[in-house]
Amino acid sequence: MRKCALALLSLLAFAHTAICQDYKGLKDYYRDYFPAGVSVAPQSVAPGDEAVLIRKNFASLTAENVMKPQPIHPEENRYNWEPADQIVNFAQANGLKMRGHTLCWHNQTPKWFFEDKDGNPVSRELLLQRLRDHIYAVVGRYKGKVYAWDVVNEAISEQPDQMYRPTKWYQVLGEEYIAKAFEYAHEADPDALLFYNDFDTEKPAKRDHIYSMLKGLLNKGVPIHGVGLQGHWSIYDNLTAAGLEESITRFASLGLTVQITELDISIYPKDWNRKERRASDTTSFTPEKEQLQIDKYKMIFNVLRKHKDKVSGVTFWNISDRKSWLDTFPIKGRKDYPLLFDEALRPKKAFWEVVDFEK
Numbered sequence: 001m002r003k004c005a006l007a008l009l010s011l012l013a014f015a016h017t018a019i020c021q022d023y024k025g026l027k028d029y030y031r032d033y034f035p036a037g038v039s040v041a042p043q044s045v046a047p048g049d050e051a052v053l054i055r056k057n058f059a060s061l062t063a064e065n066v067m068k069p070q071p072i073h074p075e076e077n078r079y080n081w082e083p084a085d086q087i088v089n090f091a092q093a094n095g096l097k098m099r100g101h102t103l104c105w106h107n108q109t110p111k112w113f114f115e116d117k118d119g120n121p122v123s124r125e126l127l128l129q130r131l132r133d134h135i136y137a138v139v140g141r142y143k144g145k146v147y148a149w150d151v152v153n154e155a156i157s158e159q160p161d162q163m164y165r166p167t168k169w170y171q172v173l174g175e176e177y178i179a180k181a182f183e184y185a186h187e188a189d190p191d192a193l194l195f196y197n198d199f200d201t202e203k204p205a206k207r208d209h210i211y212s213m214l215k216g217l218l219n220k221g222v223p224i225h226g227v228g229l230q231g232h233w234s235i236y237d238n239l240t241a242a243g244l245e246e247s248i249t250r251f252a253s254l255g256l257t258v259q260i261t262e263l264d265i266s267i268y269p270k271d272w273n274r275k276e277r278r279a280s281d282t283t284s285f286t287p288e289k290e291q292l293q294i295d296k297y298k299m300i301f302n303v304l305r306k307h308k309d310k311v312s313g314v315t316f317w318n319i320s321d322r323k324s325w326l327d328t329f330p331i332k333g334r335k336d337y338p339l340l341f342d343e344a345l346r347p348k349k350a351f352w353e354v355v356d357f358e359k
């Protein structure tokens, strides 16, 4: 009986691997366009079906969480390298590019950055020194292994009438913290490509604010090479081909390269505020929703291929619908289906539409 069960299990595992292998991977379809990437946790690069899927489909990795300030630098004198090392080692062993994410952000950054040893608000000098030490340590460790860094994440306000997000970084250092972060990163690894990364980059006011901030930084000679459009979109938002093209071409007109750094298309209306789950929050991925998602993915990839001279990478935020950050955000426990692979790691219809251009 036990033997039988084992035989059945290995047969299933074999079939599963076969499913993962009998098609051409996303990265191969896009070889002449840009590297197709994905954000991962260390567990996903351990031996298993996700690692098989990654190797087959992706040419680039981003650490979903473990390189962020909180996980990698939880205390002033302690760095937690092991989880990030696992991902970087997997990238190296499999010849994948590696993006670093992220050096300076208002979220997932430990409190100690902003307090002195007596618990008082940090001084300007001390905060700059900490920013520099943090960036030197993290960028320095992965020098030559991480080819591009998201240096500053989400510095621009979501409010149309406000330029900078009023974060602790901004409160203590003013807008100068942005230039400083790029300068420190460049000093730590002069060969790395340095990105400014943000969401809602197609909303006109935010696009204008990002553009003018970048222009100002470049005029001052700040070492910045690219813009990351996060790409957390929804089947219901009003993202259009023209709007996306406008963002790509405007940012590229500054001489910057553009990447989509965190692509997913939620099957729910976009909402950036956490909410309690209500009985009316349904989770079904209906054929209608699936069609809207297919249409949106198709439109986005048409635009990206058209602008392949300006677009140097497209990274999905998570691997498959088996598990995504959107299963817990903004509503905990509400299942989402935002990616190109289903819960069994099989390519979805949207995958086939996105690679259909070759035929």
Ligand code: GLA
Residues within 6 Å of the ligand: 064, 101, 153, 199, 230, 232, 262, 325
């Ligand atoms: C932002 C960050 C990412 C990630 C997502 C949500 O886009 O840049 O690192 O935290 O939010 O998971």
